[in-house]
Amino acid sequence: MKKNIASFVEESLSPVIDNLGYNLYEVEYAKKQNGMNLTLFIENKEGEVTIKDCEKVHRVVDKILDDLNPTGDVPYYLNVSSIGLDKPLVSEKDYIRCKGKVVDIKFFVPFKEFGKNLTGTILGHDSNNLIIEENGREVVVPLKSIASCKLHIEF
DSSP: OHHHHHHHHHHHHHHHHHHTTEEEEEEEEEEETTEEEEEEEEEETTBOOOHHHHHHHHHHHHHHHHHHOTTTTOOOEEEEEEOOTTOOOOSHHHHHHTTTSEEEEEEEEEEGGGEEEEEEEEEEEOSSEEEEEETTEEEEEEGGGEEEEEEOOOO
């Protein structure tokens, strides 16, 4: 049921959010400490997502969701958020969005000479592998070996 709600909301709101100048990247419907939460993760087509962007989208979709009633009168908190720098990359959509960016990969077990950690640039992917450039060489990393993959943040 939760997956159906998220899918229904994503399908219903994507065109609306697109018309506002944003991409609806992901919809999450999950129980949190304060109860059920419907979270819309957006991207700004023009650059970074600001709080004002989130407020703008929230105001527009809140009214639409009242009419759609995707949860069948089950109360929920509506959140609109940017994807965030620390969001794990787990899907094809993530790898496409982050192609050319530096990522930090943690492995379940040591992987080749890299041990349990690898930092490199995403060159591409297929259904089974992530292709990373590390120190000038191409490394094929099986997706099933990745415990986590996140954008590299340099301080």
